[in-house]
Amino acid sequence: MAVHRRSTPLRRPLALALAALLLPAAAMAQDQNAQPPQDQQPAAKAEGKAKDLDKIVVTGSLIPQTQVETFVPVTIISAEDIQARGFNNVAEVLQKSSFATGGVQNNQSSASFTQGAETLSLFGLSPSYVKYLIDGRPMANYPALYNGTDVFNNISGIPVDLVDRIEILPGGQSSLYGSDAIAGVVNIILKKNIDGAVLSGRIGGYDEGGGRSGRLSYADSFTSKDGRWNTLLGVQAEKVDPVWAYQRDLTKQFNQNAYNGAAPLASRDWLVYSPFTSYNFMDPNNCANVKAGFGGTEDLQTRPGFGDTHYCGSFYTPGYRTLKNEKESAQLYVHSTFDLNSDAQLYADVLLNQEKVKYHIGSNYVWWGTSVKWGYYYDPNLDDFLNLQRAFTPEDMGGWKNTMDENKSTSYAVTVGVNGTVGGNSNWDYDISISRTHYKLDEISLARLADPINDYFQQHVLGPQLGLDPYYDAYPVFTPDYAAFYTLMSPSDFYSFMGKTVSRSSTYDNLLRAQFTNGALFSLPGGDAGVAIAVEAGTEGWSYNPDPLLLDGKIWGTTAVSGSGSRSRYAVTGELRLPVWDKLTIATSARYDAFRAAGRTIDKPTYSLGLEYRPFESLLLRGKYGTAFKAPTLADQFQGVSGFYSFTTDYYNCALLGYDAGNVDQCPARYSNLNYFGQQSGNPDLKPINATVWSYGVVWAPTAKFSVSADYYHWNIKDEVALQNVDQLMRDEANCRLGTLDINSGTCQAALSQIHRGAAGTVQSIDVKKVNIASESLNAVALGVNYRQGLGAWGELNLSGNWTRNLKHEFQQYPGDPTIDLLNDPYWSTDPKYKASASAGWNLGRWTTTVYANYLGPTPNYRATLTPAGYGYAGAGRLGSYTTLNASVNFEVTQDLKLSLLVNNLANRMPTMDVRSYPGNSGAPYNSSNFDVLGRAYYLEAKWSFGKSK
Structure with a gap:
């Protein structure tokens, strides 16, 4: 885009209302491709004469235009909204959006592959279906894989104090933005200039304990004497303490209010068990030598129905994991422009991020047992085959915090370019840039x-091996010293068999881009036609290199995902906007993408057609139809054959013993806590995921104080890459073998072929596959309302709200399978059907007060998720809606100093409504994808502006 801008008259109430209510800064904003800001114009006033609005570029179009609302609905969250609503970071902003109806793994998801990262799901679609942009350019992909298989973006490392606004564009947008833009596009626009310098500080913590945080940021603008060179420099640093599960009543111990009044079940920390006689308690001291474990809570425990029923355990082991990561981060941001002449400008953008995240996955994953190396051993004194299982305690390791996992990451995004006008008085603007992103x-x-x-x-x-067993001549013979087994160990002993592993991974993306834009290509009855043409070429790479110890089998019970690959890509994009007359505008775009790797080219054309119809000045009718796609990721293609160890439940063998899916906590440990070996790998023959998308809606703004919008969205997604969830696969296999599911269905055939059982019926290994075979369809509606009312001497009131409802969400994993209703079948999905948010702000003089509400619709309880019977299963049901409130008070002490008090989750709302649905062995009786137990938080913030121009 050129250095100067052209304006065209616009005197419509719709445009003025939306400019005043939705985008007060839009009329002076920089474009989505991080172009330099122009002379700022005041926002349109609520009353008085209409004014000309500068042409702007908002996410969803490459062509500058005067209309704030077009055929694509864009939700804009300003920096002021972010601060007033109490959001701590960009991840919170997006996850609280009404569009984010899908649950995702997060800090609470112990032992997930990406516990140190944050993401979101729009409309319940895959997190990888969202295209993230910073100033219009793609973010670097996170090197680790979501759920161990999918490439995604980590949105935790963006400096929230330096964000100017966030634009959320729902729906498929591949015809402009290429791969990944199936669910929508999120464009995070950073500040481009400020008047003077701004120093901001924030401290806070949680009412229930933990999570103390501090954040400091500074930004300043610099301008040369002749005004040709302008630079904004910003830095942000933050430190956050972890929140531990023992700091919350709901997670510090096993469920005290289990289903049907069942007693809580202590963890099996010292256990001797047999495949034939189950529990064998062999401690002559009745757990006396381990009583100091887990803070003195270890004791003799029983589980009725298991052999002699006794073992050593604790009710408080669930508390030894983190619910919120410890984090230290710092970002540096620079935006700089230099005017070569009146028609050309050089620019550069740099964003650096460094993070250190620490967390603990919990005691369930820090243990030792004989099963991994020997399977079972034979004790001739007992004439039985046995296994030992032993947890490690904080006392064994000299403090639990000494064994936290740590993720260190650095990333940068650098862009240099030139923009301007072709040939002085030409209507053609250009922007040519080269960018590089890198994430390590x-x-x-x-x-x-x-x-x-x-x-x-x-x-x-164990002592020395005394040969092989007399029955199978396969298992080692030991006569263990059981008293020695039931003891704590010294930290020096513990660390004698521990070692540090460092797995290194990275991604990069190099992009050369040229865009040519003409906002006045030719005249039509409705105004000037506009066109944009862009060409792109680049390379991208991914590598994941686990510590060699993990790949060589030298780590006990653990292996890793590995792989690497690179590819080149290029794309051509065209957009045409035609105001055929003053009431009707037609917009169309098309794009061709091609990816070349390993001698194979994957290409995909996409297109869209949009209409804007204004039957009268205050009403806009809009619609769009198009296609979208997602190219196979480098991980999809190049992930190596990777083994992994994990735990699952053998639902089939539990069922044979009389324990259905809702009672697996009573099933013997060898089935209810099965340690299995799995394998997964990439598939170089994967095709793109394809989607057909359309939307239509209405925007009504009868006055400059009020506007309301309603939009309907549809997706039809084909050729999705399916990678089964192991727990789901185990449940499917059990239901297939038990006759609950049709054994001839695609789901059953896949489950039976991927779960390998030995002659005795025990699981030997599990294969997890990626194939282009799934399909998905989704319909959703979104409503938005904004209202502003002057109260005279009582100030001004600002109200806004957004509501999203998924009307249909269906999924088919394999051809021939029944179509799964993800909205009404809790066995497959726990996402709410609808979600909403609302904000009420009151401004009076130097005081501004905001109350923000986040509303989650009904969701299934835990019992409803256990079997295909869903809500028909005993104890199954729906949980009521769930609302949390944030409140803030801002006071301008002086024109340059503002103080703020923010309280999040004002009522200290906790997800306690489902505890009676969970079993007694649950240490987290709530759905962590939809809720958290962090509770009420307090923050104090000060912002000082100085050095303003007079």
Whole structure:
């Protein structure tokens, strides 16, 4: 875009109302491709004469235009909204959006592959279906894979104090933005200039404990004497303490209010068990030597129906994990422009981010047992086959915080370019830039070394091997010292078999882009036609290199995902906007993308057609039809054959023993806590995921104080890449073998072929596959309302609200399978059907007060998710809606100093409504994808502006 801008007259109440209510800064904003700001114009006033609005570029079009609302609905969240509503970071802003109806893994998701990252799901679609932009350019992909398989963006490292606004564009947008833009586009626009310098500080913490935080930011603008060179420099630094599960009543111990009044079940921290006689309690001291474990809560426990029923355990082990990550981060941001002449300008943007995140996955994942190396051992004194299982306690390791996992990441995005006008008085503007993004991640863990840990316990507990068993001639014979097994160990002993692993991964994206735009190509009865043409070429790469110890099998019970790949890509984009007459505008765009890797080219054309019809000045009718796609990711194509160990439940063998899916906590440990070996790998023959998308809606703004909008969205997605969830696969296999699901269905055939059982019926290994085979369809409606009312001497009132409802969401994993109703079948999805947010702000003199509400519609309880019977299963039901409130008070002490008090989750709302649906062995009786137990938070903020121009 050129250095100067052209204005065209616009005197419509619709445009003025939306400019005043939705986008007060839009009339002077920079375009989505991080172009330099122009001379700022005041926002349109609520009353008085209409004014000309500068042409702007808002996400959803490449062509500058005067209309704030067009055929694509864009939700804009300003920096003022972010601060007033109490949001701590960009992730919170997006996750609280009414469009974010899908649950995602987060800090609470212990042992997930990306516990140190944050993302979101728009409309319940895959997190990887969202295209993230910073100033119109794609963000760097996070190197680790979501759920161990999918490429996504981490939105936790964006400096929120330096954000000017966030634009959310729902619906498929590939005809402008290419791959990934199926669910929508999120464009995070950083500040481009400020008047003087701004120093901001924020401190806070949680009412229930933990999570203390501090944030400091500084930004300043610099201008040369002749005004040709302008630079904005901004920095932000933040430190956040972890929140531990023991700091919350709901998660510090096993469920005290289990289904049907069942008693809580203590963890099995020291356990001897047999495949034939189940529990065998072998401690001559009745757990006396381990009583100091887990803060003195370890004791003799029982589980009725298990052999002699006894073991050593604690009710408080769930508390030893983090619910919110510890985090230290710093960002540096620079935006600079230099006017070569009146028709050309150089610009550069730099965003650097460094993060250190620490978390603990909990005691369930820090243990040792004989099963991994020996399967079972034979004890001739008992004439039985046995296994030992032993947890490690904070006392064993000299403090639980000593074994936290740590993720260190650095990323940068650098762009240099030139923009201007072709040939002085020409209507053609150009923008040519080259960008590079790079994301590097080091995952550091304290791991159990396979040979040293086994050798330690053989030396101290098992003793020498005495041959092979007399029955199968396959299992080792030991006569363990059981008293030695039931003891704590010294930290020096613990660290003698522990070692550090460092897995390194990275992504990069290089992009050369040229765009040519003409906002007045030719005249039509409704105004000037506009056109934009863009060409892109670049390369991208991904590599994930686990610590060699993980790949060599030298880490006990753990392996890793690995792989690497690169590809080149290019694209051509065209957009045409035709105001055929003053009431009707037609907009169309088309794009061609091609990706070349490993001698194979994957290409895809996409298009869209949009209409804007204004039957009268205050009403806009709009619609859009088009296509979208997602190219196979480098991880999809190049992920190596990767093994992994994890835990699952053998629902089939539990059912054979009389324990259905709702009672697996009573099932023997060898089935209810099955340690299995799995494998997954990439598929270089994957095709793109394809989608047909359309939307239509209405915007009505009868006055400059009030506007309301309603939009309907539709997706039809084909050729989706399916990678099964292991727990779901195990439940499917059990229901297939038990006759609950049709054994001839595609789901059953896949489950039976991927779960490998030995002759005795025990699971040997599980394969997880990626294939282009799934399909999905979704219909949704979104409503928005904005109202502003002057109160005279009582100030001004501002109200806004957004509501999103998924009307239909269906999924088919394999051809021939029944279509799954994701909105009404809780066995497959726990997402709410609808979500809403509302904000009420009152301004009086130097005081501004805001109350923000976030509303989540009804969701299924835990019992409803356990079997295909869904809501028909005993104890199944729906949970009521869930609302949390944030409140803030801002006071301008002086013209340059503002103080703020913010309280999030004002009523300290906790997700306690489902505890009676969970079993007694649950340490987190709530759905962590939809809720959190962080509770009420307080923040104090001060913002000082100085050095303003007079």
